Amino acid sequence: MPIHSHMSLKELDISINSFYGHIPIRIGAYLPMLQTLNISRNALNGSIPSSFGDMKSLESLDLSHNLLIGQIPYQIAIGCFSLQFLVLSNNSLHGEIFPTTFNLKSLLKLQLDRNNFTRKIPDGLSKCSLKGLYISGNHLVGMLPRWLGNMPNLRDIILSNNHLEGAIPLEFCQLEKLEVLDLSENNITGSLPFCFPPLSIIQVHLSRNKLQGQLSDGFSNSSSLITLDIGYNHFENNIPYWIDKLSNLTYLILSNNNFQGEVPINLCKLGRLQLIDLSHNKLSGSIPHCLKIAIVRVASYSSLDFTRPQIDPPNVVTSPTETAMRKEKSIEFTTKTKSYSYQGRILSYMSGIDLSNNKFVGIHALNLSYNNLTGPIPSTFSNLKQIESLDLSYNNLNGKIPPQIVELNNLAVFNVAYNNLSSQTPDRIFQFGTFEEGSYEGNPLLCGQPLPKTYNAIESPSLMPKASSNSEGDNNIIDMDIFYISFVVSYIIVLLAIVAILYINPYWRHTWFYFVKLCITSCYYFIVDHLPK
Numbered sequence: 001m002p003i004h005s006h007m008s009l010k011e012l013d014i015s016i017n018s019f020y021g022h023i024p025i026r027i028g029a030y031l032p033m034l035q036t037l038n039i040s041r042n043a044l045n046g047s048i049p050s051s052f053g054d055m056k057s058l059e060s061l062d063l064s065h066n067l068l069i070g071q072i073p074y075q076i077a078i079g080c081f082s083l084q085f086l087v088l089s090n091n092s093l094h095g096e097i098f099p100t101t102f103n104l105k106s107l108l109k110l111q112l113d114r115n116n117f118t119r120k121i122p123d124g125l126s127k128c129s130l131k132g133l134y135i136s137g138n139h140l141v142g143m144l145p146r147w148l149g150n151m152p153n154l155r156d157i158i159l160s161n162n163h164l165e166g167a168i169p170l171e172f173c174q175l176e177k178l179e180v181l182d183l184s185e186n187n188i189t190g191s192l193p194f195c196f197p198p199l200s201i202i203q204v205h206l207s208r209n210k211l212q213g214q215l216s217d218g219f220s221n222s223s224s225l226i227t228l229d230i231g232y233n234h235f236e237n238n239i240p241y242w243i244d245k246l247s248n249l250t251y252l253i254l255s256n257n258n259f260q261g262e263v264p265i266n267l268c269k270l271g272r273l274q275l276i277d278l279s280h281n282k283l284s285g286s287i288p289h290c291l292k293i294a295i296v297r298v299a300s301y302s303s304l305d306f307t308r309p310q311i312d313p314p315n316v317v318t319s320p321t322e323t324a325m326r327k328e329k330s331i332e333f334t335t336k337t338k339s340y341s342y343q344g345r346i347l348s349y350m351s352g353i354d355l356s357n358n359k360f361v362g363i364h365a366l367n368l369s370y371n372n373l374t375g376p377i378p379s380t381f382s383n384l385k386q387i388e389s390l391d392l393s394y395n396n397l398n399g400k401i402p403p404q405i406v407e408l409n410n411l412a413v414f415n416v417a418y419n420n421l422s423s424q425t426p427d428r429i430f431q432f433g434t435f436e437e438g439s440y441e442g443n444p445l446l447c448g449q450p451l452p453k454t455y456n457a458i459e460s461p462s463l464m465p466k467a468s469s470n471s472e473g474d475n476n477i478i479d480m481d482i483f484y485i486s487f488v489v490s491y492i493i494v495l496l497a498i499v500a501i502l503y504i505n506p507y508w509r510h511t512w513f514y515f516v517k518l519c520i521t522s523c524y525y526f527i528v529d530h531l532p533k
Contacts (some may be wrong), residue, residue: 005029005030005032006031006033007033008033009034010034010036011034011036011037012031012034012037013038014038015041015042016040016042017041017042018042018043019039019042019044020044020045021044021045021046022045022046023039023044023049023063023068024049026049026051028049028052028053028054028055029051029054031055032055032056033057035058035060035082036058036059036060037062039063039066040062040065040087041064042065042066043066043067044063044066045066045069046069047073048068048070048072048076049073050073050074050075050076052073052075052076053073053075053078053079054079055080056079056081056082058082058083059082059083059084059085060085061076061080061083061086061087062085062087063087063091064087064088064091065089065090066091067091067092068088068092069091069092069093070093070095071095072088072095072097072098074099077098077101077103077104078101078102080104081106082106083104083107084108084109085107085109086104086107086110086111086112087109088112089111089112089113090113092115092116093116093117094115094116094118095117095119096118096119097112097119097122098122098125102122102127104128105127105129107125107129107130108128108129108130108131109130109134110128110134110135112138113134113136113137115138116138116139117138117140118139118140119140119141119142121135121140121145121159123145123147125145126147126151128151129153131153131155132158133157133159134158135159136158136160136161136162136182137161137162138162139163140159140163141163141164142164143164143165143166144166144168144183146169147171148172149169149171149172149174149175150174153177154175154177154178155179155180156178156179156180157178157180157182157183158180159183160182160183160184160185160186160205161184161185161186163186163187164183164188165186165187165188166188166189166190167189168188168190168192168193168196170193172193172197173195173196173197173218174198175198176199177200178197178198178201179201179203180201181197181201181204181205181206182203182205183206183209184205184206184207184208184229185207185208186208186209187209187210188210189211190211191212191213191214191216192211192216193216193218194218195216195218196216196218196219197225198222201222201224202224202225202226203226204227204228204229204230206230207230207231207232207233207253208231208232208233209233210233210234211230211233212233212234212236213237214236215235215239217242219242219243220240220245221245223245223246223247223248224248225248225249226248226249226250226251227251228246228251228252228253229251230253230254231254231256231257231277232255232256232257233256234258235259236257236260237260237261238260238262239254239259239261239263239264239278241264242266243264243266243267244264244266244267246270247270247272249270249272249273250272250273250275251274251275252270252273252275252276253275253277254277255278255279255280255281255354256279256280256281257280257281259283260283260284261283261284262283262286263283263285264288265288268288274352275352276352276354277352277353277354278354278355279357279358280357281357281358282358283355283358284358364386364387364388364389365387365388365390366384366387366391368391368395369391369393369394369395369415370393371394371395372395373392373395374395374396375397375398375399376399376402377392377397377399377400377402377405378402379402379404379405381402381408382402382407385408387408387411388411388412388413389413390411390413391415392416393416393419394417394419395418397416397419397420398419398421399421399423400423401423401426406426406427406429406430406431406432408431410431411431411432414432414439415438415439416439417438417439417440417441418441419442419443420445421445422446423447424446425440425446425448425451428449428450437450437452
């Protein structure tokens with residue numbers, strides 16, 4: 001800090017650097033007229049100085065992404081009456097958010113996510129004109145405040161991953177400008193209000209709570225809704241037929257509930273849907289035709305080698321007001337038996353359907369041809385008893401064709417041509433006795449009828465890869481010849497690189513020879529000292 005105070009300085013931004021240590025205790029005295037202060041994304045530790053309360057003109061304060069501890073000084077809640085943006089997220093702050101005495105009536109956005117705050121959401125915030133409240137990832141308790149519904153300008157309520165309880169207040173229906181509501185990972189109970197949600201809503205995240213009942217008819221008027229995530233609750237009854245009125249719906253997550261009945265055909269009218277997760281419910285009946293087409297496009301998660309696009313680097317924040325803006329909420333989706341969270345721009349690359357753990361019937365055709373699928377053909381395909389057409393051609397599948405697949409007695413079309421499959425073709429029994437060479441061609445290591453190569457010829461060691469065996473895990477064994485060759489080549493390259501460096505740099509060469517000589521001398525005297533006299 002400067003020796004003399006800077007009375008006229010109004011804006012200071014030293015964010016995204018490597019500053020460490022404590023924030024100067026008298027920072028408020030040195031910069032009394034400051035309006036904007038951004039010290040985010042550094043390595044500052046210690047507590048927040050109480051002298052911030054002397055900054056009467058302070059409108060925006062961003063101390064996020066540091067190592068700060070302690071509580072929010074009450075001097076800030078009382079003295080900074082001009083404060084509009086307060087951003088303290090991603091620290092280790094704890095205790096009560098604000099004291100009972102509260103004077104931040106100009107506060108528009110409060111961002112305290114990913115700290116260790118406890119107790120209730122302070123009622124003093126009801127005196128503010130909040131547009132955004134972001135307090136996720138803390139340890140807040142108590143009921144959802146009803147006074148939140150009396151804030152006409154409130155756009156974002158993000159309170160996920162806390163210990164909040166009780167029902168969603170009926171007053172939330174009055175939030176005419178509300179766009180994002182995230183109450184996920186709490187203990188919210190009861191049913192949704194009949195008037196819920198507001199017409200302006202864009203994102204609704206209520207997953208991992210204890211909500212029950214049925215979807216509110218209020219959703220039928222939410223044509224701007226893009227994300228509806230209510231997974232891991234106790235919702236029941238049928239998926240409503242008015243769901244086709246959500247014309248902009250892109251992400252629909254209804255998993256792990258008690259929905260029953262058939263999937264409404266109205267889903268086919270939602271042309272923007274990219275992610276649909278209806279898994280772990282009690283749905284039954286046939287799958288709508290439009291979803292069958294989508295399943296073909298998305299492919300099978302059990303065999304899909306799904307390469308997730310790289311997430312774009314975070315935008316460089318130029319002002320604390322921008323960091324206080326809403327953060328894109330991640331969406332959880334199961335791919336290849338594992339659950340991943342997808343967020344931001346990556347969601348525009350995502351498409352998927354999860355209908356697992358229900359009681360669906362009636363899949364008659366599965367076409368995954370002309371993709372980039374890798375790995376073996378899952379033996380679980382034999383469970384598709386009603387399937388009549390299975391086309392896996394023009395991919396990169398390898399390994400054996402599972403012998404259980406001959407159990408598909410209704411199969412009329414089977415095509416695995418142009419892959420990297422090996423070993424023997426399925427037994428020519430039942431329906432598989434009707435499939436000719438065209439179903440298997442383009443697989444050089446595949447043998448047996450109806451292919452011209454017999455099983456014994458292919459089985460010979462001269463034609464079989466050395467690392468192959470009869471188990472389904474053959475494809476993961478390393479070719480040892482290649483391993484040894486690559487190891488020797490790498491070793492020689494490293495030695496040549498060391499020799500080249502020593503040849504080019506005389507200083508390193510002398511240092512190296514001195515080190516070798518020192519080691520030889522030390523070894524010599526060590527042996528001499530320990531030999532018997």
